[in-house]
Amino acid sequence: MKFTLKDYQDEAVRDVLDRLVKARKRWKEDRDPHGFSLTATTGAGKTVMAAAVFEALFHGDDNYEFEADPGAVVLWFSDDPSLNEQTRFRLLEASDRLNSTDLIVVQNTFNQVKFEPGKVYFLNTQKLGKKSLLVRGHDPDEEEERYGRLLPETRPDLRSFTIWDTIQNTIDDPDLTLYLALDEAHRGMKEPTSADRTEKTTIVRRLINGSGAVPPMPIVLGISATIERFNKAMEGAQNRTTMPSVLVDSAKVQESGLLKDTIILDVPEGVGSFETVLVRRATDKIKELSEAWGEYAEQQGSGDAVKPLMVLQVPNTPNPDDIGAALDTIYERWPDLAPDAVAHVFGEHTTQTFGRHTIPYISPERVQESTHIRVLIAKDAISTGWDCPRAEVMVSFRPAQDRTHITQLLGRMVRTPLARRIPGNDRLNSVDCLLPLFDKATVERVANALMEGSAAEGDTGLTGRRVLINPVEMLPNPAISQDVWDSLLALPSQALPQKGARAIKRLTLLAHELAVDDLLKDAGKLAHAEMHKALDAAQVRYAPEIKEARQAVMTVEGSTVTADLGVREMTFDYFVEAADFAVIEDAYRRSARVLSPDIARTYAEHLAKKNTTAGNKEDALMEAHTDIAALGLVPDIRIYIDDEAEKLTKKWLTAHRVSIKGLNDERQEAYRQVQMMSTDPQDIDLAQPKSWMEATTAREADGSETPLPVYTEHLMSDDQGKFPAELNTLEQKILQTEFQRSGFKAWYRNPSHPSQDSFGIAYEQDKRVKIVRPDFIFFSEQSDGTIVADLIDPHGTHLADSLPKAQGMAKYVESHPKAFRRFELVDEIDGQIKVLDLTKEEVREAVLKATELKPVYTGSKAMDYQ
Secondary structure: OOOOOOHHHHHHHHHHHHHHHHHHHHHHHHOOOEEEEEEOOOOOOHHHHHHHHHHHHHHOEOOOOEOOOOOEEEEEEEOOHHHHHHHHHHHHHHOOOOOHHHEEEOOOOOOOOOOOOOEEEEEEHHHHOOOOOOOOOOOHHHHHHHHOOOOOOOOHHHOOOOHHHHHHHHHHOOOOEEEEEEEOOOOOOOOOOHHHOOOOOOHHHHHHHOEOOEOOOOEEEEEEOOOHHHHHHHHHOOOOEEOOOEEOOHHHHHHHOOEOOEEEEEOOOOOOOOHHHHHHHHHHHHHHHHHHHHHHHHHHOOOOOOOOEEEEEOOOOOOHHHHHHHHHHHHHHOOOOOOOOEEEOOOOOOOEEEOOEEEOEOOHHHOOOOOOOOEEEEOOOOOOOOOOOOEEEEEEOOOHHHHHHHHHHHHOOOEOOOOOOOOOEOOOOEEEEEOOOOOHHHHHHHHHHHHHOOOOOOOOOOOOOEEEEOOEEEEEOOOOOHHHHHHHHOOOEEEOOOOOOOHHHHHHHHHHHHHHOOOOOOHHHHHHHHHHHHHHHHHHHOHHHHHHHHHHHHEEEEEEEEEEOOOOEEEEEEEEEEOOHHHHHHHHHHHHHHHOHHHHHHHHHHHHHHHOOOOOHHHHHHHHHHHHHHHOOOHHHHHHHHHHHHHHHHHHHHHOHHHHHOOOHHHHHHHHHHHOOOOOOEEEOOOOOOEEEEOOEEEOOOOOEEEOOEEOOEOEEOOOOOEEOOOOHHHHHHHHHHHOOOOEEEEEEOOOOOOOOOOOEEEEEOOEEEEEOOOEEEEEEOOOOOEEEEEEEEOOOOOOOHHHHHHHHHHHHHHOOOOOOEEEEEEEEOOEEEEEEOOOHHHHHHHHHOOOOHHHHHOOOOEEOO
16 A cells, blocks of 8 residues: 555454455355445545555455455446546555556446456446446346347347346356445435336346346445445345444544544625625635645645635526626636636536636546646535545535535535644634525534534544634734743643554554654664564573474374274374475464564565575575564564564654654654554644634524633634633633632643644543543743643533543543643532542542542542632
8 A cells, every 4th residue: 555544444444354254255155145334434535445455355465464365356336437437546546556457447348258356347327227338138128028029139349248247257257256346335225116116126236136147246345424225225135144334433534634623614694695795705715725725835845735626516507697706706806816727517518608707627536636726616416426635615505405415515525635634723624615595593404414424424423523603713822922832732642542553563664754754864774673683582582482383383283084984983193294385484474464574574584694504595594484483473472572663663753753843744744643553542742733713602592692702811812812712600610710820821722623732631431542632721830930731621420431531631640740730620519619639649549440430529539629
């Protein structure tokens, strides 16, 4: 893979491969067809995950301990040929083991007896329609129904095989395994209506379930964000086993930085026609974003800046003059916009005239790469599968009753342009949607839908996403001194651990990044050399165990069964034979998966070089492979080597910490990913906040709105030095108390979404590690002039995760005793505000031993908050 997979992607790929192995085994042994789904929210990188799966399927993958399927054939199916082209491009972009000849688009001229192994074939619904050249002459049921008899062969162009013949022959070949990947699998799975019971099954259902002589698909993988209809169809399929879905946690996707954190909805304040006003406002937004991305690129010393795109969403039957008027407004507001900077993606696929403007068509999959296009006119045809991360502003002329079309299209616009979060910058981590035909009451339904994400996700939704209506931008407060900012940025935050992370892989990746940035010369060679020393030491430390394991590698044990038919008895004679080259190499490959293939390869060369005599290189390498095969059979060696790799990784991260912080955001993000490649929560640095988007009004139960209270001395503020915050009674009391303390300098409302400027602490609940983001950090000046940080978290007892979060914070204070001067949990119990001071050992002990949090607040370890 050209990309390093995110933790959730890696886990999903592993789970998909595990199911494919089981499904293939059951198909080969019992001809039992299987199916399951990969479900992930829009923007999770499903195509990248698919690329990793196909690489492993065709070539094997040591990291997943997955053997290649030499007869694997993938049929990728969607309902849109342009979507297939985009998917093909993205697979090539993501994979370094799949080339263009492996990814074949099935055209009308396709004519093969069967599909070839090791290839992905792209097919769309239209190619299987009744009028398609690929299927003509195949459907005997249709001929008999229409003509009362079977007709002679009607295959065009001397075609030998229809596509259905090719599918049937591939399935029937015992040396091949056909995998069907259904892209956006919720499409085409509709049940026939009760009024039309005789309706033929849909094309997709025929593909899955088989039809006539064509058998059912052996293995079906549905890939989508909305999968229920697919699951229902699979459950209704005859003689097919539905396996558990691979469900990607949406919270992890949001945490990863692949999706925008904030969706901004602009709606008119009153009643009237606001199309022109909001188009003008949208144009201002796209111009401001263009400038912001340009400044960011210049600051980072990177190449081309992101060229943000504005989408004009119109009804399915738009008035061309209305679109022309909108374009007039855009060009008046943005006179530097080039004449060829506007395009449309209407289904007509022809040049359109809107008022005095002549606008060309562009295929949806080309929009992202065609950066000269800055304004795109669309209906709803690009809602499914379309991918354009640089689309950052949308004006929708859809009425309020069309909110589904709005949320679907906006859902396609949430991917971050650089596939990462911009540290501390809400403005560049946001997408704007302007809705001139909505009011604030109707727009809340759109907001709720966007907060929930895909209805089929089956999890808690996009917990890190914010949807803000008419927010205001907050910038660093100029009244806050630099020493306060330094105190904030010195706080050690924590990141989620990664399931299945390997210390050796983490070390080799760190070495690669250090070499890329010229921070450590020959870092890769140094990492391998250090691991070779560790393995040499392991050979001495575990010599008896290795000797026994080596004997096991060098011999093959078995038994001979002799049946005496006269007396009806069987005898077993055990034998031991010397292992041959193939057996030793198989054991070596298994050990290489334990140690890492690269380390195993270079260590074999290291051992062979030490033991080589004249003319004996091949024997020395075989001996080295045997030694390494034995190392992999000793469980303690893997633990030992991982520990040594972890020590070196931490040493290098510490040694180069300052140099890494001096790199640009993209390179710092690469090291951030390395830091998080651990099965334990790791400390990470906070980023400097640069731009926040905050709501300024609160919506009451009767639908009215009231301005939020504003506060001073916050690290982020508007141009008046004020920060709006909606606080409950307890939070207001805490602010009042802390503001009056001696030495108080500033405060920080910790962001609740997973941005790099949000302070987080790891905790465990139901055997899953999560992140809690405490509410308030206060900064005070001590008598010696130093700035200290106090964390005060209003922490109730009514939620199920209250105790696990408190325990996570207690563990954090134990491991970071000097991070905060005060670290307090506060709650109001029976009219009294009580505090748990976690800097005190006895309080931490009480929290860690508790089965409920409320008794700790009411017990002797708690104090009055004052």
